[in-house]
Amino acid sequence: xxxxxxxxxxxxxxxxxxxxxxxxxxxxxxxxxxxxxxxxxxxxxxxxxxxxxxxxxxxxxxxxxxxxxxxxxxxxxxxxxxxxxxxxxxxxxxxxxxxxxxxxxxxxxxxxxxxxxxxxxxxxxxxxxxxxxxxxxxxxxxxxxxxxxxxxxxxxxxxxxxxxxxxxxxxxxxxxxxxxxxxxxxxxxxxxxxxxxxxxxxxxxxxxxxxxxxxxxxxxxxxxxxxxxxxxxxxxxxxxxxxxxxxxxxxxxxxxxxxxxxxxxxxxxxxxxxxxxxxxxxxxxxxxx
Amino acid sequence: xxxxxxxxxxxxxxxxxxxxxxxxxxxxxxxxxxxxxxxxxxxxxxxxxxxxxxxxxxxxxxxxxxxxxxxxxxxxxxxxxxxxxxxxxxxxxxxxxxxxxxxxxxxxxxxxxxxxxxxxxxxxxxxxxxxxxxxxxxxxxxxxxxxxxxxxxxxxxxxxxxxxxxxxxxxxxxxxxxxxxxxxxxxxxxxxxxxxxxxxxxxxxxxxxxxxxxxxxxxxxxxxxxxxxxxxxxxxxxxxxxxxxxxxxxxxxxxxxxxxxxxxxxxxxxxxxxxxxxxxxxxxxxxxx
DNA sequence: CGTGCGTGAAAATAAATTTCTTAAGTTTGT
DNA sequence: ACAAACTTAAGAAATTTATTTTCACGCACG
Numbered sequence: 001x002x003x004x005x006x007x008x009x010x011x012x013x014x015x016x017x018x019x020x021x022x023x024x025x026x027x028x029x030x031x032x033x034x035x036x037x038x039x040x041x042x043x044x045x046x047x048x049x050x051x052x053x054x055x056x057x058x059x060x061x062x063x064x065x066x067x068x069x070x071x072x073x074x075x076x077x078x079x080x081x082x083x084x085x086x087x088x089x090x091x092x093x094x095x096x097x098x099x100x101x102x103x104x105x106x107x108x109x110x111x112x113x114x115x116x117x118x119x120x121x122x123x124x125x126x127x128x129x130x131x132x133x134x135x136x137x138x139x140x141x142x143x144x145x146x147x148x149x150x151x152x153x154x155x156x157x158x159x160x161x162x163x164x165x166x167x168x169x170x171x172x173x174x175x176x177x178x179x180x181x182x183x184x185x186x187x188x189x190x191x192x193x194x195x196x197x198x199x200x201x202x203x204x205x206x207x208x209x210x211x212x213x214x215x216x217x218x219x220x221x222x223x224x225x226x227x228x229x230x231x232x233x234x235x236x237x238x239x240x241x242x243x244x245x246x247x248x249x250x251x252x253x254x255x256x257x258x259x260x261x262x263x264x265x266x267x268x269x270x271x272x273x274x275x276x277x278x279x280x281x282x283x284x285x286x287x288x289x
Numbered sequence: 290x291x292x293x294x295x296x297x298x299x300x301x302x303x304x305x306x307x308x309x310x311x312x313x314x315x316x317x318x319x320x321x322x323x324x325x326x327x328x329x330x331x332x333x334x335x336x337x338x339x340x341x342x343x344x345x346x347x348x349x350x351x352x353x354x355x356x357x358x359x360x361x362x363x364x365x366x367x368x369x370x371x372x373x374x375x376x377x378x379x380x381x382x383x384x385x386x387x388x389x390x391x392x393x394x395x396x397x398x399x400x401x402x403x404x405x406x407x408x409x410x411x412x413x414x415x416x417x418x419x420x421x422x423x424x425x426x427x428x429x430x431x432x433x434x435x436x437x438x439x440x441x442x443x444x445x446x447x448x449x450x451x452x453x454x455x456x457x458x459x460x461x462x463x464x465x466x467x468x469x470x471x472x473x474x475x476x477x478x479x480x481x482x483x484x485x486x487x488x489x490x491x492x493x494x495x496x497x498x499x500x501x502x503x504x505x506x507x508x509x510x511x512x513x514x515x516x517x518x519x520x521x522x523x524x525x526x527x528x529x530x531x532x533x534x535x536x537x538x539x540x541x542x543x544x545x546x547x548x549x550x551x552x553x554x555x556x557x558x559x560x561x562x563x564x565x566x567x568x569x570x571x572x573x574x575x576x577x578x
Numbered sequence: 579c580g581t582g583c584g585t586g587a588a589a590a591t592a593a594a595t596t597t598c599t600t601a602a603g604t605t606t607g608t
Numbered sequence: 609a610c611a612a613a614c615t616t617a618a619g620a621a622a623t624t625t626a627t628t629t630t631c632a633c634g635c636a637c638g
Contacts (some may be wrong), residue, residue: 139439
């Protein structure tokens, strides 16, 4: 994985000296320039000597200037804007770029924190379940659990997705052994979901949470898949965290499928067959367009 | 934007000479090595002379070896695996990484082809609509149009999302002037959607399609937002194209909001207020967790 | 039997790093 | 409180390393 040069650049806990701080600012300010320049260009522009630049790079954890440039280039496309002060994007072009970048950022950050063990454990729990309940409310999490439904029913899972708080309580109270409950909450402060989880724990029904670590929801669940991402503050913009959640669903679904491929492939095949028949033999569609 | 070194590397329409092809293979085979090495290391490993490497870089459109390395590093994180032959991922770790990478790839490719004009046009059409119908069926597109609903109702749009083919026909037949219809189809071969669009065109109701260019659905719509991405072939894996569609929704929603900020902010504020009140003053939640 | 392209050897240039030196600040001892 | 000893930051010059240019050779194709 890439050295995390960014956190280093942004401050480095005061380990940077005066001129080095100047360098850091310059670098963050114009990554493109740095990536294109030689050490002496950069030194000149920063008003320092080349050796200072070399030392700066080393302190950031790189081998030297070249390595530094490469590391920098690596994270240029993804991740850059996270450090820069939020410049509100206004033109349609900017809006589009910004949204895509944020989405990639979310995936990037998520990628660094994936808890494979938890995912795997959850997948096996799901694969073994006789019935799955998926709870998620108010838009974002609703989308996520509906998507979980959409993915898992194809893999021969019996699953129901519910987006209704009151229903969820009833469903929790009615759940029999053999049931596994998945709940999603981006903030982890969905207290109705906590209530469901508590009830389920008392009844020894296993629960899986997709949520923020250390949150009430996380505390209440048996298996916790944590997704901790910073939230943007543009109220006109849906949260980029959704992309990470969606990826989580995809990973989960894939792991469930792999946990018993034969079983999964059987259902997938018959769904496909039926779709093709229904659509008059047009085989070009994705499974579930 | 980054020079598209990848397409150059992968074939270059036969413009590469014998040794250069060898270099290209080596580079694709071990990007990490190249990115870390000096020109002479690379030359030695490829069994060529340093000048050949320099010429190779130039032919690929770079200024020299350093520039080449930087370009390469830029696209290392995103986009790389697209060129490599699909190695089936089996361990949970690999599955997770692969899904995230594919999702980022989808966003990356999407980013290069965004038709801002079409998006902007669509956004203004939506902002001006008295009522919006959103049609999308069979899972993937269903998620997308439901998400569109979830985004737009917050912005003071009157919108209904429907995932039912027969309903869609009825809704199309019933649509009055002032209505705008959005339809999503990943493959563009959703013939029921085409039928709806044809009906709507006859009745002069404007339509917006999110779909593949040149497809039947695209032909039948007034405004076409094209999303053309290669499909993976792992049947256990949902299509990564969904991430691009989701980004499209986010962009659309943001543009609709910006088309009349005051109007949008008013509704957003009252939704927020109501949520905070309902949740006992906990203000930390995302709008619609 | 040229002409042109691909190639490498050697030379020239450019880039980066090391070493050495100085200066400025910090700590410690009296 | 002051100075000596130490530490750290920084650059100049020297050195090393890397890259590119130039030039010459050889092979393929007309």
